[in-house]
Amino acid sequence: MASRTIRAGWIMVAFLIWLVGYPLLITLWEATGLPGDFTLQHFVEFGRRADEWRALWQSLWISMASMVLAAAIGVPMAFLFERTDFPGRQILGSLIALPVALPPLVGVIAFLFLYGESGFVARGIQRLFGLASAPWRLSGPGAILLVHAYSMYVYFYLFTRAALARLDSSLLEAAASLGAWRWRTLRTVTLPVLAPALAGAALLTFMTSLASFSAPYIFGGGFRVMTTQIVASKLNGEIAMAQVETVTLAALAFVGLWAMRRVDSGSTAVVGGVRGLAPVRRQLRRPLARWGVATLGWVLALVLLLPHFTLLLISFVPPGTWTVEIVPPVLDGSNYVTLLSSPERLRPVLNSLWMAAVATVGAIALGLATARLSIRGGGRLGRVLETLISVPWALPGTVFAIALATTFAVNLPLAGRMVLVGTPWLLPLAYLVRSLPLTGRSSLAGLRQFDSSLEEAAASLGAGWWRRLRRILLPLLRPAVMAGASLAFITALGDFVTSIVLYTFDTRPISIEILSSLRLQETGVAAVYGVLLMLVSGTAFVIWGRDQRI
Amino acid sequence: MAPFVELEQLRKSFGGQPVLTDISLTVSEGEILVLLGASGSGKTTLLRLISGFETPDEGAILVGGEEVTDLPPERRNFGMVFQHYALFPHMTVADNIAFGLESQKMPREEVEGRVSEVLELVELSGYGERRVQEISGGQQQRVALARALAPHPRLLLLDEPLSNLDPELRERTRRQLRQAIRRVGLTAIWVTHEQEEAFDVGDRVALLETGSLAQVGPPDELYLEPSSRFVAAFVGRASVLKGVLKAAGQIEIGDRRYRGHGVCWTAVMSQDLEAGEEVEVVFRPEALQLAPTDVDEGLAGEIEERRFTGEATFYLVKLAMGERLLVRGELDGPDVGEPVSVVLRSQGPPPRCFRSADGGAE
Numbered sequence A: 001m002a003s004r005t006i007r008a009g010w011i012m013v014a015f016l017i018w019l020v021g022y023p024l025l026i027t028l029w030e031a032t033g034l035p036g037d038f039t040l041q042h043f044v045e046f047g048r049r050a051d052e053w054r055a056l057w058q059s060l061w062i063s064m065a066s067m068v069l070a071a072a073i074g075v076p077m078a079f080l081f082e083r084t085d086f087p088g089r090q091i092l093g094s095l096i097a098l099p100v101a102l103p104p105l106v107g108v109i110a111f112l113f114l115y116g117e118s119g120f121v122a123r124g125i126q127r128l129f130g131l132a133s134a135p136w137r138l139s140g141p142g143a144i145l146l147v148h149a150y151s152m153y154v155y156f157y158l159f160t161r162a163a164l165a166r167l168d169s170s171l172l173e174a175a176a177s178l179g180a181w182r183w184r185t186l187r188t189v190t191l192p193v194l195a196p197a198l199a200g201a202a203l204l205t206f207m208t209s210l211a212s213f214s215a216p217y218i219f220g221g222g223f224r225v226m227t228t229q230i231v232a233s234k235l236n237g238e239i240a241m242a243q244v245e246t247v248t249l250a251a252l253a254f255v256g257l258w259a260m261r262r263v264d265s266g267s268t269a270v271v272g273g274v275r276g277l278a279p280v281r282r283q284l285r286r287p288l289a290r291w292g293v294a295t296l297g298w299v300l301a302l303v304l305l306l307p308h309f310t311l312l313l314i315s316f317v318p319p320g321t322w323t324v325e326i327v328p329p330v331l332d333g334s335n336y337v338t339l340l341s342s343p344e345r346l347r348p349v350l351n352s353l354w355m356a357a358v359a360t361v362g363a364i365a366l367g368l369a370t371a372r373l374s375i376r377g378g379g380r381l382g383r384v385l386e387t388l389i390s391v392p393w394a395l396p397g398t399v400f401a402i403a404l405a406t407t408f409a410v411n412l413p414l415a416g417r418m419v420l421v422g423t424p425w426l427l428p429l430a431y432l433v434r435s436l437p438l439t440g441r442s443s444l445a446g447l448r449q450f451d452s453s454l455e456e457a458a459a460s461l462g463a464g465w466w467r468r469l470r471r472i473l474l475p476l477l478r479p480a481v482m483a484g485a486s487l488a489f490i491t492a493l494g495d496f497v498t499s500i501v502l503y504t505f506d507t508r509p510i511s512i513e514i515l516s517s518l519r520l521q522e523t524g525v526a527a528v529y530g531v532l533l534m535l536v537s538g539t540a541f542v543i544w545g546r547d548q549r550i
Numbered sequence B: 001m002a003p004f005v006e007l008e009q010l011r012k013s014f015g016g017q018p019v020l021t022d023i024s025l026t027v028s029e030g031e032i033l034v035l036l037g038a039s040g041s042g043k044t045t046l047l048r049l050i051s052g053f054e055t056p057d058e059g060a061i062l063v064g065g066e067e068v069t070d071l072p073p074e075r076r077n078f079g080m081v082f083q084h085y086a087l088f089p090h091m092t093v094a095d096n097i098a099f100g101l102e103s104q105k106m107p108r109e110e111v112e113g114r115v116s117e118v119l120e121l122v123e124l125s126g127y128g129e130r131r132v133q134e135i136s137g138g139q140q141q142r143v144a145l146a147r148a149l150a151p152h153p154r155l156l157l158l159d160e161p162l163s164n165l166d167p168e169l170r171e172r173t174r175r176q177l178r179q180a181i182r183r184v185g186l187t188a189i190w191v192t193h194e195q196e197e198a199f200d201v202g203d204r205v206a207l208l209e210t211g212s213l214a215q216v217g218p219p220d221e222l223y224l225e226p227s228s229r230f231v232a233a234f235v236g237r238a239s240v241l242k243g244v245l246k247a248a249g250q251i252e253i254g255d256r257r258y259r260g261h262g263v264c265w266t267a268v269m270s271q272d273l274e275a276g277e278e279v280e281v282v283f284r285p286e287a288l289q290l291a292p293t294d295v296d297e298g299l300a301g302e303i304e305e306r307r308f309t310g311e312a313t314f315y316l317v318k319l320a321m322g323e324r325l326l327v328r329g330e331l332d333g334p335d336v337g338e339p340v341s342v343v344l345r346s347q348g349p350p351p352r353c354f355r356s357a358d359g360g361a362e
Helices: A004-031 A041-048 A052-082 A091-097 A104-115 A121-130 A140-166 A169-177 A182-211 A214-219 A227-235 A239-272 A287-314 A334-341 A344-375 A379-394 A397-405 A424-450 A452-460 A463-493 A510-519 A523-549 B043-051 B093-103 B107-123 B137-149 B168-183 B195-201 B219-225 B229-235
Strands: B003-015 B015-029 B033-034 B058-063 B078-081 B155-158 B187-192 B204-209 B212-217 B239-246 B250-254 B262-264 B278-283 B288-292 B299-308 B313-319 B326-328 B338-344 B350-356
Touching: A004 A091, A004 A344, A004 A397, A004 A424, A041 A052, A041 A239, A052 A091, A052 A182, A052 A227, A052 A239, A052 A397, A091 A287, A104 A121, A104 A214, A104 A510, A104 A523, A121 B078, A121 B212, A140 A214, A169 A452, A169 B137, A182 A239, A182 A287, A214 A227, A227 A239, A227 A397, A239 A379, A239 A397, A287 A523, A334 A523, A344 A379, A344 A424, A344 A510, A344 B003, A379 A424, A397 A424, A397 B058, A397 B093, A424 A463, A452 B078, A452 B107, A463 B350, A510 A523, B003 B043, B003 B187, B003 B212, B015 B043, B015 B187, B015 B212, B033 B043, B033 B195, B043 B078, B043 B155, B043 B187, B078 B137, B093 B107, B093 B137, B107 B137, B107 B168, B137 B168, B187 B195, B187 B262, B195 B219, B204 B219, B204 B229, B212 B219, B212 B229, B229 B278, B229 B350, B239 B326, B250 B278, B278 B326, B288 B326, B313 B338
Parallel strands: B033 B187, B033 B204, B078 B155, B155 B187
Antiparallel strands: B003 B015, B003 B058, B204 B212, B239 B250, B239 B278, B250 B262, B278 B350, B288 B338, B299 B313, B299 B338, B313 B326
């Protein structure tokens, strides 16, 4: 039995390498001119061009700056919501984690409607000061950073809150009993204990920002980062250059992944030693302080959630009715009617739904099988499987899009390549690969807590493997699998970054339709698509959050 | 009686580390056999070989004359009670019990009847619709037994079934389990590390010592006629002194030139020993008694510890020659620190001597 597991495990390793690693190798292979003559000419060309270096540098500093800004918002918010108590704390505390579940493109257009040059804020200021034109254009690095900070503070917020909740109150009490003042305790006890969580959040923000595509694409204009540079090269037909850029970005991401694993192994050592009671929330006694903190919390939460309300509002503005007024004069459901009554406009919604569903089901099956083989195989096999399943998570979507487009553009069945470009199957495959870490890691977490004697009990009662899977394993793993699946589904449903490289007219997903609606000045319809994504994602996020607690 | 379960020369190693070496054992139909051993002795591995969760590297397992060595567990029809019960947490008590019956494709009406039948057997009638988390540890234990018994298994395997229970509950549940198994007349193999439990439930006890069988026999045989020093020391209380075999059954201990420092006592020889050989003599506490210091053929010492366990009082005597002996005595015996002599009790179980292995007397 054991040797069968091992064999199946290594077959899975081979399959995952084909699915996850092979496209990257093919990209590298073709970037060096192979299968023709080996040449480094494209890499030399890359090194010679100033705009390539600029894109690389801009990717790096935007990611650094996003990290700092996200920390500046997320960490104080975490302290506010974890260490003090005020009316509405609990509901606001979970609401402000919502942006993490929203497709990046939805956040970007919500920002556009709120802070863009014809958004509410610009209009208000223009009217207030009687300006002839909008006071600003939302574009360039500032705009990108704004969106990044807004959507990525959640990582710092969630990580810090979790670490604070785990913080052993006896540590703080010990510090206090040794005569340390509050600031000294913070500096010498709290922050060092939080350090692994902060480092984890920082790297996660850095990697997400490095991979970010929607914000630079919509707001960047002439300001290019690596992801937008890759897509631009591809659209210009400079395929080899796009491949070299992809390889460069992938290398950068792998350095990030390596750093992340180091931080990960360090953090378990620190956190593992900390066990005890979480510190009590500070009850603010003075009414002034109490109300001050409550107001601060509410205002911050409102600011953070305002873009979503804006999106909802814009979705009710009929086309052509909102011209110079500060607030839209007419609100009705005509955009929803337009969308629902036109098969052509419904098509992208159906496309996204079926592709995301197929990808999610595939990712669940593959993730679960990999996780099981990883745990049963253990040792080196287990580690290899776990690493393979995490790789797509560390790599920017653009990298995968280019790699899949490269690999599946030719028909070489013996080399494990076939033509999928232009068929309806490439996008679901891409979504599946990108979702694999989510379903795989949640299955791993579930299986680690699963008591294997339950399965043995079922076997001793005469149940074969299929009945054990159906009656014991799946029902008990459902919370963990559902958590991963719901995140996988929202990621696929709202995907923009891989879709823009791989879509065809027939398989165009919601995100691509949002983009073309915006180009056609149909902001209301774009907003309806956004609201749809927001609703489905929100629901899935709630499912995820509920199961997280089980 | 013809053997029902036959284990033939089973070997198993994990990662090159032998866990079981050459185990051969038979169990008769309707017998309760206990596998007793310390942790790491291989008793759980042996049970997992029998249940089919592990396959032996060598050897064969036969049940009712049929070889099952390579049969997967789901096709063996053995009932198993797990250490942590392994009740399915997402099912009710009745669903748990019905699980094995549904594997056998039993019609629904019959399933219900059988479920209430076994619930009655384990004295849990009316608990069928409870969730398994809602019932106490002792009740969970009985549900686990009912679940294992429901599909009429050929053989019942129990892996430390009582180790999760409080001590006071353990004894009662032990009796209930034993009665239930007896009533059905099932053959059972029961794993435990507790000697008292093994003696209470087992028709025969198989004592394992680091992967091989040290002795197999009825509890009284293991206690009164241990085949090795290991068995003697593992089963019940015992103390060991070194000595020299003078003649058959005559052991000289210590130096007899000094009064109280040496004796010549009679002992049963468990092995073929020759005169002049160094031996180890194993004493049960009830084989010894305390005597005044001026007695003949006594070992002098002083009371180091006095342990009252309710049914008896035990005195740990530090002998003048340095070793210690555990002696069963009277409630109103001497106090700690008082000088005493230890002599052989005439009616007690005779001390047994074994060829001396290296290692200190304890």
